[in-house]
Amino acid sequence: MTHSTKSWLLALAGATMLLATPALANETIRIGAPLPLTGPLSPEGLKQQRGYDLWAETVNAAGGVTAGDTTYDVEIVYVDYESQTPRAVQTAERLITADDVNFLFAPFGSGAAKAASSVAERYQIPMVAATASSVEVYDQGYQYLFGTFTPNNTLTDPLARIVADSGEDISTVAIYARNDLFPLAIAKEMEKSAGDNGIEVISFDEYAIGTMDHASAMTLLMRSKPDWIFATGYINDLILIRRQMADLGIEPKALTMLAGPAYKEFIEATGDHSNNVSSAAWWHPAVAYDGEGVFGPTSDFVTAFEAKYDATPDYAEASAAAAGVVLQLAIEDAGTIEPSAVRDALAAMDVMTFYGPVHFGENGQIDSLEPPVFQIQDGATKTIYPEEIKQADMRFGGIE
Incomplete structure (x- = not known):
């Protein structure tokens, strides 16, 4: 074997070894978010999307969500249900069965959230509702539904x-x-x-x-x-x-x-x-909480939102971002993305966030805020x- 041939083989082996070495990349948490991005409720749906996006981008920029020994990037999978509640239920099921999401953010409003909650419960996937306040959403005895709006x-x-x-x-x-x-x-x-x-x-x-x-x-x-x-x-x-x-x-x-x-x-x-x-x-930029989670205090959340959207956040946008924060804290506390463990961490949560104090009652609805x-x-x-x-x-x- 000539010297040049030997050198070429060594170089090829080295390149092969480099290709075979796994890249140090985070794994991914997929969160399904059926929203009314078109139709008469689209203004509200787009507000939720802005809150979710800001949370996800902030989390990923900070290194991701750590659960035990694993770090995850956040990916939000949006589906437009066109302001039609029956379609919201269908898309929630599709997100679980076809898109393999790990968790769900609920559709907009009490009606669609209540309808979709049956899907989350059937598949035992934690669902956080950012815009559902009516007690009729939470009186079903469900264990996997949690909401960030207090009762009406x-x-x-x-x-x-x-x-x-x-x-x-x-x-x-x-x-x-x-x-x-x-x-x-x-x-x-x-x-x-x-x-x-x-x-x-x-x-x-x-x-x-x-x-x-x-x-x-x-x-x-x-x-x-x-x-x-x-x-x-x-x-x-x-x-x-x-x-x-x-x-x-x-x-x-x-x-x-x-x-x-x-x-x-x-x-x-x-x-x-x-x-x-x-x-x-349920929230106003004038509140001032020294929160845990990726945003820290209320003022830092407001600053981050204004920097991204050139607008002051309202309660719907803040609640959507808070839904992400509480889900992240629950995952980190559980040390796993296993659904039942995250569900238990949400049920036991008692934490201060930029949005305010978060504790969920036995029915899954937050009971710690003064709107x-x-x-x-x-x-x-x-x-x-x-x-x-x-x-x-x-x-x-x-x-x-």
Whole structure:
């Protein structure tokens, strides 16, 4: 064998050895996320996606999720269910059976989350719901469902107390609700909260999903001359309702809407008519928690969000990011991605995050948060409750 041939063989053997040496790469955790990325609920679905994406990118940039001796990168597998709940259930099952996801983030809202939770339970895959508050989601006895929104009465009770104790002589309320699981459920909670605080509910009307004209309903509603109007729906509904109220000159002493005024898009779409609209949410950028997890304190999360999206995060975006944080903490605490072990870690969780304190009740719904109440004043949201984050007193009357 010539010297040159020997050298060539040695070089080839060395190259072969290098190719055979496994690259030091992380393994991957796949999280399925069925979302309404098109259709009437797409604004809400896109908000959840922004929160999930920020969490995943931040985790991967920090080195991934460590479970025992293994480190994982995060991959979120999105499927658009086009704002159709039956399709959300189908896509959740497909994500588990065909896409081999390890965990699930729930579809948007209480109705779709409740429907899809049966799939997660059947396959025993932990599912974290970032935007489901209605108790009807959590009364099924399921073990693999966890939600980052407190029950609806944690929003309606403080709102009713604030209005009742305002000294503004507000004794009646008219409730106008979208006929959908969350909007109708929170309207019914307000019916109870108002009554508990001495405010008479003089009308309770529902509107169908997809309603594009509320003028007639608003005109009928105003015949009883309510002091307070409480309207529920999603952002596109509430923008339309507020515009049509303005066109009709309807300006009650108090106007509360859930859940749309938390979004900057509501203020941009309604302009001056957004002023003095009150609302409540499960999170607000004004809160300040020294959190565990990849984002650390609230201020660092807000800074990271603003840097990525050039916008201030709202409660839906924050809750989606928090869903990722709690799932990550549960995986790290379990030391494995085995579903039942992660489920047990979620059930036992008691931790402070940028989103606030996280502890799940026996039904899987978070029971540790005190949601902020806020009002749009001078074109910006201002917190009015709880006291420790209060930025302004509640204003009454029409736009100023």
